[in-house]
Structure formats: structure tokens, C-alpha cells
Amino acid sequence: MTLKSSLAIATAKSAHWFLHTFRNGGTSLPGKIALSLDPGILQVLAKDYEVVVITGTNGKTLTTALTVKALKAKYNHILTNPSGSNMKQGIVGAFITDQKIGKSKKRLAVLETDEANVPIICEYLEPKAFILTNLFRDQMDRYGEIYTTYEKILKGIRKYPQATIIANGDAPIFNSVDLPNPKLYYGFDYQADQAQDAPANTDGLLCPKCQHILRYQSLTYSNLGKYFCPHCNFKRPTxxxxxxxxxxxxxxxxxxxIDGHQVNLHIGGTYNIYNALAAYAVGRFFDIDGSALAQALSDNDQKVFGRQEVIALDDKEVTLVLVKNPVGLDQVLEMIKTDDQEFSLATLLNANYADGVDTSWIWDARFEELPFAKIPAFMTGGERYRDITFRMKVAGVPTEKLIIKEDLKDAVAQLKNMPTKHIYVLATYTAVLQLRKLLAEQGYIQGGMD
Known part of the structure; x- marks a missing residue:
């Protein structure tokens, strides 16, 4: 290790200690400091690790948490970035704070990685496996269309043809490019075949071989399922x-x-079953027994920052859910529709860089299909409260049920006065951060920005 690298690590560790001791946070700043002192520090930090890269549009944070949980059935120490700080500086920060830097024994790192940052970090570390969850339209200002996003990921994967790709086999895009890498595909296969079409406004439905519209023998949601092209031989892999x-x-x-092993996942939503399935697939790749993996994934300790996090707010039970694109939001709406009790619904919309500055995606989510009779109160808020309020009005939310709170402090106060015990709060990324910070300051949770 060079003097420059040693200085970068020592300085970043000191910054991390100060931020966590006195500021109650700081997941990416130590990484920024280390990179400013040594731009190649990640190569130094990662050299003694076997690295698993987890990327995709939706589910990266929970998939990473579940994967770590699954791999702990075999490994005592796993480095990861649990806060969801998934760009280069956040990943560097995760290595900086690991307590075993400098020892020679190989260790395991499971890294949630922003799609556009896959080729960036692959300049400095060598992944053992790439986990691909899904690709949907998300933050068009940053990523562009899904094929553009996939090309960013492929730029990283192509550097390591020996790395295993563990991909969602139900996503046609992950079968659209021939790659020399070893592959494992996971997916849903519990329904009888019945030829059907995906909804008309679904992305990624063109066959990559002949550009014909794909059809399905079974469909889970969006473009995920047992797809086939009626015009050529392109179809879902085994x-x-x-x-x-x-x-x-x-x-x-x-x-x-999963493969006959029962999993009792303590978090709702079909999309989260995919996350658990990906984690199980990684565990099998590392030769962990299926029954041990099912037991690990069934453990009732799956609280992840902002991902169906349940917060006690006086006498209210608030379920906080991160939303960031139309497919993910639609799946959250599908999940809460299955609630058999009355509930209130709050939607907090920001449009900062980390959220995506374009809010038009809220119009592609099917708010119109909510069970309005079971929802006595709706609240809208956040920096773009006007946008989400108008969307709710167009969806058919009655004026007398709609409460508007631009300021999040007022929104927190209103949550305590909602007419139901159970409240779902759907919030974009920076709104989640802001809300958790307020709740931490008021003593309802610990951490806030972590």
C-alpha cells in the first residue's frame, strides 16, 4: 500500500468517525474524501475481496440485504453498503469502514451498485458475479431508455467474461445480448401456460432478434414472465x-x-419475491444448501431503510415505502390494494437529482385502481406537491378526502392525526431521507440519514 493510499484511508476513516459520532450520518462523504486524495483507492481497498455486484432498476437495496442474510449461512464477515449509497464514493466508503482492511485473507463484498456506476467500479475491482434484477424506465434524465441503461451495465460486464451472470430470466432484456459469461437464470414458474399479451403501455416488448412484439405463456408484472416471440425462436431461457x-x-x-423449499418472507409484494429469489440464487451459486437459504430468508429481520419500513408514530403504524418509477409504484399500489383493513395513504414527491427531475412518471402509475372506499384520507406533500396533488385529483380522489401539506414538518404532524391506525407513506428517495431525518429528530427512529 502506497503512502498516498494509506493517507487517503486514514483521513476517510477519521471523517467517518466524526460524522457518525457527531452528525449521526455520513455514508458517502468519507468515500469522496478518499477518492480526492487517491482516485485509484478502490483498487487498493478491493484487492482482497471476492466481489458480488448487484444492479438493476428496482430492488437493489433489498436484494443486497437479503443476499447478505442468505450468505451469512456460510460466511461470518460480509462487506456491504446497507444504506443504499451505491455510487462510486458510497462503495469506496463501504470499504473504508470495513474493519478488516489490510489483512491478506480473501473476504466477500456484496455491493449494491447504481447502473451507471457498474462500468466505473469495474475499472478498479474484479467481480466474481453480476446480479441483474430488472430494467425499467427510471430517471430518464440520467439513464435514458432501458436499452441505453443495459449498455452501461454491459460495458462493465464485458471486462470480465469469466464472471458469472445471475440474471432475472423473466426479463427479456437480459437474454437479448450474447455474452460468453457463465449464466444462472432465476424466475417464476408456478403457473400453467396460457398465451397472453402484456399491457399495451409496457416497455421492452420487442423481440431483440426480429423486432416482433413478444407474447407470454405466463406474466408476473410489466414485461416479466415466460415470454416468447411468435415470429422467431426467441424465448425465455431455461x-x-x-x-x-x-x-x-x-x-x-x-x-x-423456491425449488421446493418454502420461504416465509416478512415483507409484502410480488416484486420482493423476485428480490428474495435473486438472493437465493446467489446463495446457491456459493454452494449454500437450499433449505438453509430458505430458513435465512424466512428470518423475521428484514427491515431495510425506506423499504416497507414500519414506524410507530404515537398510536399510528406508518409503513414507509420508497417509490421512484412507474413500474415500482404500480407494484406498491398492487401490494397495498390487498390490505383487508382501512388505511390512509400519503404520497410525498420530490424531484431532486437523486429522485429524477422529471415527475411525469407519476402519470403512468394506476392510482385510478386504488380501493377509494377503504381509504378515508389521502395526503400529498413534498417539494412537488402540486404535481402529485393534481395527479390524485385526476385519479378520482374526492376533494373532501385530500389533505395537502407542502412542508414535511406539517406532513409529520398530519400523519399523527390521520383517521386510521395504519398509514402507507409512499415517498421518493430524497423525501424518504428528509422524512426519516425529521422522525429521528423527534425520537421516533434512530439514525435518520443512515
Missing amino acids: LDIKVDALLKQTPQSSTFK
Whole structure:
């Protein structure tokens, strides 16, 4: 290790200690400091690690958390970036704060990675496996269309043809480019075949071989399912790991089987079953027994910052859910629709760089299909409260049920006065950060910005 690298690590560690001791946060700033002192520091930090890169549009943070949980069935120490700080500086920060830097024994790093940052970090570390969750339209100002985003990811993957790709086999885009890498595909395979079409406004439905519209033998949501092209031989690859039974779903949990092993996942939503399936696939790649993986994923300790995080707010039970694109938002709406009790709904919309500055995506989510009779109160807020308020009015939310709170401090006060015990709060990324900071300051949670 060079003097420059040693100085960068020592300085960044000191910054991390100060921020966490006195400022109650700081996940990416130590990484920024280290990079400013040594731009190649990631290569030094990562040299003794086997690296798993997890990327895709939706589900990266929970997939990473579940993967770490699954791999702990075999490994005692796993480096990861649990806060979701998934760009280069955040990943450097995760290595900086690991307590085992400098020892020679190989260790394991499971890294949530922003799609556009995959080729950037691949300049400095060598992944053992790439985990690909899904690709949907998201932050068009940053990523462009899904094919543009996939090319960013492929730029990193192509550097390491020996790395295994563990991909969502139900996503046509992950089967659209021939790559020499070893591959494992996971997906859903519990339904009888029945030829059908995806909804008309779904992205990614053109066959990459002949540009014909894809059809499906089974469909989970959006463009995910057992796809085939009726015009050529393009179709879903054979699944190596699959959900072969879906037993029960509620807004708080899902019970299903992966290759015959029952998983009781303590978080709701079909999209989260995919996250668990990806984690299970990684565990099998690392030769962990399926029953041990199912037991690990069934453990009732799956709280992840902003991802169906349940917060006690006086006598209210608030479920905080991050939303950031139309497919993810639609799946959250589908999940809460299954609640058999009355609930209130708050939607907090920001449009900062980390959220995506274009808010037009809220118009592609199907608010119109919400069970309005079971929702006595709706609240809108955030920096773009006018946009989300207008969207709710167009969706059919009655004026007498709609409460508008631009300032998040006022929104927190209003949450305490909602007419139902259970409240769902759907919020974009920076709104989640702001809300958690306020709740931490008021003593309802610990951390806030972590």
C-alpha cells in the first residue's frame, strides 16, 4: 500500500468517525474524501475481496440485504453498503469502514451498485458475479431508455467474461445480448401456460432478434414472465432457480416455494419475491444448501431503510415505502390494494437529482385502481406537491378526502392525526431521507440519514 493510499484511508476513516459520532450520518462523504486524495483507492481497498455486484432498476437495496442474510449461512464477515449509497464514493466508503482492511485473507463484498456506476467500479475491482434484477424506465434524465441503461451495465460486464451472470430470466432484456459469461437464470414458474399479451403501455416488448412484439405463456408484472416471440425462436431461457409455488400474499408478507423449499418472507409484494429469489440464487451459486437459504430468508429481520419500513408514530403504524418509477409504484399500489383493513395513504414527491427531475412518471402509475372506499384520507406533500396533488385529483380522489401539506414538518404532524391506525407513506428517495431525518429528530427512529 502506497503512502498516498494509506493517507487517503486514514483521513476517510477519521471523517467517518466524526460524522457518525457527531452528525449521526455520513455514508458517502468519507468515500469522496478518499477518492480526492487517491482516485485509484478502490483498487487498493478491493484487492482482497471476492466481489458480488448487484444492479438493476428496482430492488437493489433489498436484494443486497437479503443476499447478505442468505450468505451469512456460510460466511461470518460480509462487506456491504446497507444504506443504499451505491455510487462510486458510497462503495469506496463501504470499504473504508470495513474493519478488516489490510489483512491478506480473501473476504466477500456484496455491493449494491447504481447502473451507471457498474462500468466505473469495474475499472478498479474484479467481480466474481453480476446480479441483474430488472430494467425499467427510471430517471430518464440520467439513464435514458432501458436499452441505453443495459449498455452501461454491459460495458462493465464485458471486462470480465469469466464472471458469472445471475440474471432475472423473466426479463427479456437480459437474454437479448450474447455474452460468453457463465449464466444462472432465476424466475417464476408456478403457473400453467396460457398465451397472453402484456399491457399495451409496457416497455421492452420487442423481440431483440426480429423486432416482433413478444407474447407470454405466463406474466408476473410489466414485461416479466415466460415470454416468447411468435415470429422467431426467441424465448425465455431455461430457469436454473425458480419460484414453483406461490402460497399466500399480504401487504406485510409472502409465502412461496423456491425449488421446493418454502420461504416465509416478512415483507409484502410480488416484486420482493423476485428480490428474495435473486438472493437465493446467489446463495446457491456459493454452494449454500437450499433449505438453509430458505430458513435465512424466512428470518423475521428484514427491515431495510425506506423499504416497507414500519414506524410507530404515537398510536399510528406508518409503513414507509420508497417509490421512484412507474413500474415500482404500480407494484406498491398492487401490494397495498390487498390490505383487508382501512388505511390512509400519503404520497410525498420530490424531484431532486437523486429522485429524477422529471415527475411525469407519476402519470403512468394506476392510482385510478386504488380501493377509494377503504381509504378515508389521502395526503400529498413534498417539494412537488402540486404535481402529485393534481395527479390524485385526476385519479378520482374526492376533494373532501385530500389533505395537502407542502412542508414535511406539517406532513409529520398530519400523519399523527390521520383517521386510521395504519398509514402507507409512499415517498421518493430524497423525501424518504428528509422524512426519516425529521422522525429521528423527534425520537421516533434512530439514525435518520443512515
